[in-house]
Amino acid sequence: MTQPPRVAPVKDRFYARTFALVTCLVLGLALFKIVQPFLGPLLWAIFIAFLLYPLHVRLAARLRGKPQWSAALLTVLTFVVIIGPLTALSAAFAAQVGDLLQIVQDKVAGQTTGNVLNLANVPWVRQGLDWLNNTLDIDLAQLQSWITQASKETLQSLASLTGKAFIGAIGTVVGFVLMEFMLFFFIRDGGEMIQTARELIPMAETHKAKLFDHLAAVTRAMVYGTGLTALIQGVLVGIAFLLASLPSPIVFGVIAALFALLPFGGTGLVWGPAAIVLAAQGRWGWAIFMLIWGAILVSLVDNVVRPMLVSGRANVGTLTVFIGVLGGLAAFGAIGLFLGPVVLALIIALVRFRLEMRRAEVAAKALSAE
Structure with a gap:
């Protein structure tokens, strides 16, 4: 007679699970320490391989089922597409940042009470300036000095931030080489890695899919x-x-791209002040051009092109993008621009799936009770 399987005592199962949990935590910590020195290139390789995977599947089929050749071609293509434009953009960005800061320094050095920035010429501002002078002992010269210095520091911080976000995306040459090396394997073996990860998730197949x-x-x-x-x-x-002959178009273009990720203001925080500067210089035609260009053409991209690109895909909430972009950028660097919102969206998806499962269980119990 076949003996029934022996059931482990509750105490033994507790210690077994505790040992397994501690082992997983120790191995996970050790794994993080191992990959931490090249975490940036690793995340970029995973991210790019994920985006290229549909193309890899089609290309491998055309190459008669040779995924290694498809992965090699896509890795070389990534190198050609990224390294050339990024190198040129990096050099131009650095040069224009230096020119822009020099312009700001010249403006600060040439600031006088009789130039165009003299706010005392504006009647309604004059009353506020008199109140500041009489109440807080702050005169016009001090106020102008603070404004120009704050503008310089803000501009320098923005240029540094956008430089790290867009130009410093790849990092050092060593980091780029590591990213390219790992990219080949993630493209070639990415399907098997995803399938293994799916099998390890303790969830129904429909929910996993x-x-x-x-x-x-x-x-x-x-x-x-x-x-x-x-x-x-x-x-x-x-x-x-x-076109308007304003200084540092690449720098302000990069800053506008970063501001476009914000849920409020957006690129208007760049082309709006530019229009004001053009008007202050008496270039009214170019000021009107900047307003029309920004309000119609640039905004048209956000209102028309974005829905076209997102059509058929899951839309990402504005608050999710805002928190994810800023938090991801601070936590992971340039890759955080995309990784942050994706992680938040995944957390939201997991919460929703859990709620759906609970509602399904409640509905099933209600039907069985009837």
Whole structure:
């Protein structure tokens, strides 16, 4: 007679699970310490491989089922597409940042009480200045000095931030080489890695499929909808600055692309002040051009192109993008621009799936009770 399987005592199962949990935590910590020195290149390799995976599947089929050749071609293509434009943009950005800061320093040095920035010539401002002088002992010269110095420091901080976000995306040469090396393997073996991860998730197959589809849709919506839209808007603002002969079009184009990710203000925080500067210089024609260009053409990209790019994909909430972009940028660097919103969207998706499962269980119990 076959003996029934022996059931482990509750105490033994507790210690076994505790040991397994502690082992996983120790191994996880050790794994993080191992990959931490090249975490940036690793995340970029995973991200780019994920975006290129649909193309890899089609290309591998054309190459008669040779995924290694497809992965090699896509890795070389990534190198050609990224390294050339990014190197040129980095050099131009650095040069224009230096020119822009020199212009600001010259403006500060040449500031006088009789130039165009003399606020005392504005009647309604005069009353406020008199109140500041009589109440807080702050005169016009001090106020102008603070404004110009704050403008200089703000501009320098923005230029540094956008430089790290867009130009410093890849990092050092060593980081780029590591990213390219890992990219080949993630493209070639990415399908098997995803399948293994799916099998390890303790969730029903239908829910796992829905979760992975939602994550893929969110990632591509973030890249094609939010990221590509911001890039196009930044290019348009840079072109407007170039046409209007304003300084540092590349710098302000990059800043506009970053501001396009914000849920309020957006690129208007760049082309709006530019129009004011043009009007203050007496260049009314170019000021009107900047307003029309920004309000119609640049805004048209956000209102028309973004829905077209996101069509058929999961839309990402404005608050999710805002918190994810800023928090992700601070936590992970340039890759955080995309990783932050995706992580938040994944957390929201997990919460929603759990709620759906609970509602389904409640509905099933209600039906069985009837």
